[in-house]
Amino acid sequence: MRLPMVDPLPRLLAAFGALATARLSLLPIVAEHAPLLFGVLADPALHAFTGGEPPASVEALRARFTHWERRRSPDGSELWFNWLVLEQAGGTAIGYVQTTVRNPSIADVAWVIGAPWQRQGYATEAAAAVVRWLEGLSVTHVRACIAPAHTASERVAERVGLSLTSAWEDGEQVWSRTAAERGDAAPSR
Numbered sequence: 001m002r003l004p005m006v007d008p009l010p011r012l013l014a015a016f017g018a019l020a021t022a023r024l025s026l027l028p029i030v031a032e033h034a035p036l037l038f039g040v041l042a043d044p045a046l047h048a049f050t051g052g053e054p055p056a057s058v059e060a061l062r063a064r065f066t067h068w069e070r071r072r073s074p075d076g077s078e079l080w081f082n083w084l085v086l087e088q089a090g091g092t093a094i095g096y097v098q099t100t101v102r103n104p105s106i107a108d109v110a111w112v113i114g115a116p117w118q119r120q121g122y123a124t125e126a127a128a129a130v131v132r133w134l135e136g137l138s139v140t141h142v143r144a145c146i147a148p149a150h151t152a153s154e155r156v157a158e159r160v161g162l163s164l165t166s167a168w169e170d171g172e173q174v175w176s177r178t179a180a181e182r183g184d185a186a187p188s189r
């Protein structure tokens with residue numbers, strides 16, 4: 001028997017909130033977080049593989065976060081969920097994780113961790129929490145678009161259970177996992 005397709009979007013909007021992992025707190029980003037993340041994101045090295053530039057000012061970052069707080073694209077076709085990543089010990093802001101969800105049920109996930117906190121498994125831990133959140137709310141297809149040879153990001157994708165596909169999007173390789181591929185497998189961290 002075929003199960004009816006569940007539209008996860010209303011559930012995602014209703015469920016969006018803080019997430020916790022062993023070492024991290026993930027908080028929905030609001031404009032007031034701009035001063036906390038400005039220094040972290042001021043590093044041009046963070047844009048080496050993704051393009052773009054550091055925010056020009058705290059005000060520019062505040063404007064970006066205000067835009068993200070709408071949680072919907074202007075045409076309503078996408079939902080945007082962004083979390084500030086905080087180290088629980090000390091409460092320091094170290095980066096952010098985001099997902100864009102499109103109908104029927106495709107979520108693109110991306111992660112940024114400031115240089116002083118990299119290589120400690122933080123991106124993996126934060127991304128795994130978001131992937132679990134999405135899949136727990138019936139999102140059937142989780143993806144990440146990663147520049148070729150961006151080894152750190154590829155490792156994060158692998159560790160949260162995504163696999164490299166043959167697809168490309170805007171010059172980046174598509175990593176993904178569908179509900180059918182997932183079976184009962186859970187992210188590894």
Ligand SMILES: CC(C)(COP(=O)(O)OP(=O)(O)OC[C@H]1O[C@@H](n2cnc3c(N)ncnc32)[C@H](O)[C@@H]1OP(=O)(O)O)[C@@H](O)C(=O)NCCC(=O)NCCS
Pocket residue numbers: 045046047049050109110111112113114117118119120121122123124125144145146150151152153155156159
């Ligand atoms: C990609 C990024 C989020 C990784 O953050 P992180 O917290 O260091 O990631 P993790 O520690 O969870 O793990 C990354 C893995 O890649 C490895 N790694 C980290 N930096 C690396 C580097 N420069 N070169 C090679 N491998 C690297 C780590 O050793 C780890 O592998 P392991 O678990 O097998 O030891 C971080 O480098 C970043 O913010 N980059 C800039 C933003 C960006 O490009 N985001 C990706 C958008 S899709």
